[in-house]
Amino acid sequence: MQKKYTGKSAIRVDAYDKATGRAKYVEDMLPDGALIMKIAHSKITHGYVKSIDTSAAEAVPGVVKVLTCFDVPDITFPTSGHPWSTDPHHQDVADRKLLNQHVRYYGDDIAIVIAENSVAATQAVRLIKAEYEELPFVLDPQEAMKDGAPQIHEEYPNNILAHTSSSIGNYAEAIKEPGLIKIEGWYRTPTVQHCHIENHGVYAYEENGRVVVVSSTQIPHIVRRICGQATGLPWGNIRVIKPYIGGGFGNKQDALYEPLVTWATTQVGGRLVHFECEREETFVSNRVRHSITTHLISWVREDGTLVARKGEQFANSGSYASHGHSIVAKGAGSIPQLYPVPNYEGDAYSIYTNRPTAGAMRGYGMPQTTFAVESHTDDICKQLNLDPIEYRRRTLMPQGYVDNFSKNEQYFDSFNQCLDEAIKVMDYDRKYEEYKNQTGPIRKGIGVSVFWYNTAVWPISLESCSVRMIVNQDGSIQYQTGETEIGQGCDTAYSQMVADAVGVPLKDVHVVSCQDTDVTPYGTGAYASRQTYIGSLGIAKCATELRKKILQIAHDQTRMPIEILDLVDGKIIRTTDGRVLETLGDLAMESLYSLEDSHHITAETTCQIKSNAYSFGCCIAEVEVDIPLCKAKLTKIVNVHDCGSLINPQLAEAQVHGGMSMGIGYGLSEQLLFDEKTGKPLNNNLLDYKLSTFMDHPELEVRFIENAEPTNPFGTKALGEPPACPVASAIRNAIRNATDVSINVCPINPHVLYKEFTEAGLIVD
Amino acid sequence: MEKHQIQYQTVHFTLNGKEVEQTVDVRASLTDMLRNDFHMLSVKKGCEVGECGACTVLIDDEAINSCLWLAVWAEGKNIRTLESLVGPNGELSDVQQCFVEEAAIQCGFCTPGFIMTAQEIIETGKEYTDDQLRKLLSGHLCRCTGYENILRAVKKAIKKAMYKNLAKEQSAE
Numbered sequence: 001m002q003k004k005y006t007g008k009s010a011i012r013v014d015a016y017d018k019a020t021g022r023a024k025y026v027e028d029m030l031p032d033g034a035l036i037m038k039i040a041h042s043k044i045t046h047g048y049v050k051s052i053d054t055s056a057a058e059a060v061p062g063v064v065k066v067l068t069c070f071d072v073p074d075i076t077f078p079t080s081g082h083p084w085s086t087d088p089h090h091q092d093v094a095d096r097k098l099l100n101q102h103v104r105y106y107g108d109d110i111a112i113v114i115a116e117n118s119v120a121a122t123q124a125v126r127l128i129k130a131e132y133e134e135l136p137f138v139l140d141p142q143e144a145m146k147d148g149a150p151q152i153h154e155e156y157p158n159n160i161l162a163h164t165s166s167s168i169g170n171y172a173e174a175i176k177e178p179g180l181i182k183i184e185g186w187y188r189t190p191t192v193q194h195c196h197i198e199n200h201g202v203y204a205y206e207e208n209g210r211v212v213v214v215s216s217t218q219i220p221h222i223v224r225r226i227c228g229q230a231t232g233l234p235w236g237n238i239r240v241i242k243p244y245i246g247g248g249f250g251n252k253q254d255a256l257y258e259p260l261v262t263w264a265t266t267q268v269g270g271r272l273v274h275f276e277c278e279r280e281e282t283f284v285s286n287r288v289r290h291s292i293t294t295h296l297i298s299w300v301r302e303d304g305t306l307v308a309r310k311g312e313q314f315a316n317s318g319s320y321a322s323h324g325h326s327i328v329a330k331g332a333g334s335i336p337q338l339y340p341v342p343n344y345e346g347d348a349y350s351i352y353t354n355r356p357t358a359g360a361m362r363g364y365g366m367p368q369t370t371f372a373v374e375s376h377t378d379d380i381c382k383q384l385n386l387d388p389i390e391y392r393r394r395t396l397m398p399q400g401y402v403d404n405f406s407k408n409e410q411y412f413d414s415f416n417q418c419l420d421e422a423i424k425v426m427d428y429d430r431k432y433e434e435y436k437n438q439t440g441p442i443r444k445g446i447g448v449s450v451f452w453y454n455t456a457v458w459p460i461s462l463e464s465c466s467v468r469m470i471v472n473q474d475g476s477i478q479y480q481t482g483e484t485e486i487g488q489g490c491d492t493a494y495s496q497m498v499a500d501a502v503g504v505p506l507k508d509v510h511v512v513s514c515q516d517t518d519v520t521p522y523g524t525g526a527y528a529s530r531q532t533y534i535g536s537l538g539i540a541k542c543a544t545e546l547r548k549k550i551l552q553i554a555h556d557q558t559r560m561p562i563e564i565l566d567l568v569d570g571k572i573i574r575t576t577d578g579r580v581l582e583t584l585g586d587l588a589m590e591s592l593y594s595l596e597d598s599h600h601i602t603a604e605t606t607c608q609i610k611s612n613a614y615s616f617g618c619c620i621a622e623v624e625v626d627i628p629l630c631k632a633k634l635t636k637i638v639n640v641h642d643c644g645s646l647i648n649p650q651l652a653e654a655q656v657h658g659g660m661s662m663g664i665g666y667g668l669s670e671q672l673l674f675d676e677k678t679g680k681p682l683n684n685n686l687l688d689y690k691l692s693t694f695m696d697h698p699e700l701e702v703r704f705i706e707n708a709e710p711t712n713p714f715g716t717k718a719l720g721e722p723p724a725c726p727v728a729s730a731i732r733n734a735i736r737n738a739t740d741v742s743i744n745v746c747p748i749n750p751h752v753l754y755k756e757f758t759e760a761g762l763i764v765d
Numbered sequence: 766m767e768k769h770q771i772q773y774q775t776v777h778f779t780l781n782g783k784e785v786e787q788t789v790d791v792r793a794s795l796t797d798m799l800r801n802d803f804h805m806l807s808v809k810k811g812c813e814v815g816e817c818g819a820c821t822v823l824i825d826d827e828a829i830n831s832c833l834w835l836a837v838w839a840e841g842k843n844i845r846t847l848e849s850l851v852g853p854n855g856e857l858s859d860v861q862q863c864f865v866e867e868a869a870i871q872c873g874f875c876t877p878g879f880i881m882t883a884q885e886i887i888e889t890g891k892e893y894t895d896d897q898l899r900k901l902l903s904g905h906l907c908r909c910t911g912y913e914n915i916l917r918a919v920k921k922a923i924k925k926a927m928y929k930n931l932a933k934e935q936s937a938e
Contacts, residue, residue: 021805662908
């Protein structure tokens, strides 16, 4: 394979259109005359809708139809953007209807208005009168597990959506070893939201007896399946189109409102119905990140040797299952792998509560778990007076480690390499010494966190990638796949990989960015940091087939033995002397228009993938803590990643910036708050929810260690989600380094610091 | 129910260098008028309450959240959207080019707003420190880039503009 375009920075294939505002997002494609849909949300946190009076809403001029939870099909459906499983035991939990009579959070969907314009729709929604039978509610997962807690879904006693246990060795025996030191901590992470700048929007209409759905989604093929499941329509009667989307980060890896809008258009004779979430709805009625409470107990010898560990995790799943147990399970599975331990007991719980539904979000359980494990690791170091870096080097997953379940292997000395680089960038050793024993109101600190991340979803779920390549008359390649561009830059990486895998110039690769389930080969879409890893395997397979066809035609046309023909940078080469026999353009023209033997040259393949790869890295953060003001300011930060060989270094770096930014917000400022007394969201807007702004970051430094991943033809592996995983814990550990106060909750905002500093005696009222 | 009488008003303004007039619902935002009546689809809606900055346009050379502006306030104003920055043959402006080169674009949804504020900054002809630039750009939210490459792009565009001005001055001398 030529390696001319991969490994080098290339301008994004969509950069021009996005810089000029020409790139089309859902709302930009909306035809004139669309009907506007608005949703009436429940004004209670838990209970039953007894009746809905729609008469006043229906009387608003311009209102076409009002539909309620009493009108929807009696079908419960799953929403998670997982690949479907034909095994009923592995299928996602189907626990919601299009509109719900049993409302389970403040903001649940109970009715819709379809109107000729948005003013009428908005006015009508306000006039919908619902009567409820209110029930007690519960917001905290550990409260929800108690006997007598409000029952949220009848089939799930104690609101336990799922509970899994795992064990290695014999924990109970191992902790009897004399002289062991027990170190224990509870670590809590907040509910946060994805906050992609484009809210989720969708429109649907009927065409030739089928429903066309245009949606801001990461997973068009999966959404088609779910729209079918939710409405009872045959899946083939639904066509989903995904244009450019304004970010997703996992929120749009769920069927959000596509099923409801699919049904809505069928209720108004197939007229086009458009729905767009308002920002306030995005926060509450889409998906959020699971708030997870992690309880860790470690039994260590005096030198820090980890003898036994116990990990319990309680994930707040909110009101509906969405991705179910997979998120906390991913985190839980990482605990005994990141720091291998001979005796381990783990329990992970996903718990229904009366909060917004938690689903996938960049990192998928790992930011939560990494915060807990890496805070805990520093707690061990503190208690035993060990150096945090040296201790990690000694106890982290070593080179050669193989996970029995996934068969993933740590092929390289990645952790040490990443740590070495981060230490250098940050001048860590000097600062770590300098920041010891500080006094005074302003103190500096430096902290480290590592992370582990599994690429893609094998062996938990199906991993496959379908690709179609078509040779145009000019020798350029049209490339189609079900894997989706959501801002991360995969279309550009694909164009580079296709150019190298097929053997054509980069400018001759045309990536079809928009997915349309009528024409795009099946692919599950953007999630699990899988697009580059899985996509590259799909590309390699399809390119092999396409090249075989091209070279066969070249043989037919030139009569040269096929064994000495090659396609290099768009030219058919005789390898023996390097002579250019013809261009791919000439070959394609002749082939297509030949009166003797006409072919259109195309290849289409499905590549199923049964391997996987670990991604690794670390973050070092430096902070300045103003103790009397209870403020921690991030002053310097670096992320170092081993995500294999880089396909596009500039875009890889940009990807890490975004993840770091999300991690900074997670560590210091972001949290969605709820009123304990009513269950109402308190800050579901971008003013009161403290998303990081331009002012909240120092320069974001990024480095890479490029160990070519052996399981991938391009040597690549996960990068999309990993950058968000280690940041909050590195900040937390830096604050501990500065103040000697261990803070086991994030975001570490002034409210938290005030409480912690007061308890630690650093500030006195 | 009380019946609302919908009121319309005709506004006259300059849009991307061209004089235009439009009769609008007095309740409409400038964002709505620009998108719906003039198909200026670069004007993005992320919150519609002035929190995210995606809908930013230049009104008399000042970067403004168009979602917070009533369409009728456009009367007599000179309004520029991202569409105005592209040259007649599709050439990118310096700011746009720098955003492209510096990988300051990911999902692209916040991009038009950022570019308009960057344009405002550049047109001041002044130099700024990084901290000042961060503050000037902080009315825009971006979830993809961590702002890092946007800062690089804006700094590069400022430099470019300075060189151009210098060259102009020198050729004038």
